[in-house]
Amino acid sequence: MEKLKQIIDGGESITVEFKQSKGKLNKDVFETVCAFLNRNGGHLFLGVRDDGEIIGIKDEEIEKIKKEFVTSLNNSNKISPTAYISITGVEIKGKNVLYAYIPESSQVHKCSGKIYDRNEDGDFNISENTTLLSNMYIRKQSTYIENKIFPYAKLEDLRTDLISRIRQMASNQRDNHPWISMDDINLLKSAGLYLLDPQTGTEGITLAGILLFGKDELIRAALPHHRTDAILRNKIFREAVSNMLIHREFSNPYPAKIIIEKHRVYIENATKSRIIGEIDPFNFSPYPKNPVLAKFFSEIGWAEELGSGIRNIFRYTKIYSGADPKFIEDDVFKTIIPLDEQATPQATIEDDRTHDILEFCRSPKSRKEIQDYLGIKDRRHFSKNILSPLLRGGLLKLSIPSKPTSPNQKYYSEVN
Numbered sequence: 001m002e003k004l005k006q007i008i009d010g011g012e013s014i015t016v017e018f019k020q021s022k023g024k025l026n027k028d029v030f031e032t033v034c035a036f037l038n039r040n041g042g043h044l045f046l047g048v049r050d051d052g053e054i055i056g057i058k059d060e061e062i063e064k065i066k067k068e069f070v071t072s073l074n075n076s077n078k079i080s081p082t083a084y085i086s087i088t089g090v091e092i093k094g095k096n097v098l099y100a101y102i103p104e105s106s107q108v109h110k111c112s113g114k115i116y117d118r119n120e121d122g123d124f125n126i127s128e129n130t131t132l133l134s135n136m137y138i139r140k141q142s143t144y145i146e147n148k149i150f151p152y153a154k155l156e157d158l159r160t161d162l163i164s165r166i167r168q169m170a171s172n173q174r175d176n177h178p179w180i181s182m183d184d185i186n187l188l189k190s191a192g193l194y195l196l197d198p199q200t201g202t203e204g205i206t207l208a209g210i211l212l213f214g215k216d217e218l219i220r221a222a223l224p225h226h227r228t229d230a231i232l233r234n235k236i237f238r239e240a241v242s243n244m245l246i247h248r249e250f251s252n253p254y255p256a257k258i259i260i261e262k263h264r265v266y267i268e269n270a271t272k273s274r275i276i277g278e279i280d281p282f283n284f285s286p287y288p289k290n291p292v293l294a295k296f297f298s299e300i301g302w303a304e305e306l307g308s309g310i311r312n313i314f315r316y317t318k319i320y321s322g323a324d325p326k327f328i329e330d331d332v333f334k335t336i337i338p339l340d341e342q343a344t345p346q347a348t349i350e351d352d353r354t355h356d357i358l359e360f361c362r363s364p365k366s367r368k369e370i371q372d373y374l375g376i377k378d379r380r381h382f383s384k385n386i387l388s389p390l391l392r393g394g395l396l397k398l399s400i401p402s403k404p405t406s407p408n409q410k411y412y413s414e415v416n
Helices: 002-009 029-038 059-073 130-143 160-173 184-190 207-213 216-222 235-246 291-299 308-321 351-360 367-374 379-392
Strands: 016-019 042-046 088-092 095-102 116-119 122-125 194-196 203-206 257-260 264-270 326-329 332-338 396-398 410-413
Touching (some): 029 059, 029 122, 184 194, 207 216, 235 257, 235 264, 235 308, 235 332, 367 379
Antiparallel strands (some): 042 095
């Protein structure tokens, strides 16, 4: 919260934009989103005047504005390609403000058919400026290795059985997901896995598409040093490996490593750093290293919002070992997960149940309601081995924190 106040106090800039949106979204809000996606990303505040004065958003309008914002970002007639961005309600100086961090995208986006870029003065339409457009495409292609086009890779070089599975997974997330009715090549184009370079006229399947769907021989030809094999049940390490794939700098041959020691697990992964040093999991601006891959995983339900992986590792490590993990960014990203040698399987909650409990407790539930939901009869076992670890890790909150043992106590989840 303090960091958001500092950003507002610094005023508007190339990476900060204020919109009043007191009762409804400003008409030009999506031009700003488009410009942030196309440039360096940025912080968008709704409920703040251009001069930085916080005017707030009406209570009765917050949910409507949030819904309209998210729906429009998933409407290809508004933002194309569509963008996966969450917006959060916060209270600053006693007033309601909506905040969204817009990441830099590896693709060129349009807003209502027009391409916007960002400078110190705001957002500007560059659709008819061929020089600026060309520079933007060159910058995107050179910054993100996942966008490298392989013009001689053909559809028959891909595993079409995996593409079929992806259609099903996407439909599980949204009944009307556009990928359901698309053929294979149009699905790849929609996901940003098949691109056209307007400068050279080269088009084809990208490195991201090859890594996701390529047959083994195609992956070896495109990226000889790359290999990732992992079969993991533990929630912490599933998150860690997902981060390794989504945030890896694939042009760097430095091998990804998971080293298991007596008192810690040490994870290394080549990346393209924007900052140097240790990351605060709850006070940082995530930077997408491979945004096409990140968006793809979010479409099929394998990834949440940008930055959620680090926050989830932090929360779950607190449950399992009672200590904080460390995240250190440099050209090699390091994750250090402490282990508690005293921990036993009985003292930790089963991974597969955690997600179900947190979903169930999005609205406050009593101890008995949660216990009945899980089908557990032993109250002592439930309290000691399931409820207490979730409370210790901060994944569940008390509805009456001043009276932990109150008979009216309920538990709720704030995890996205």
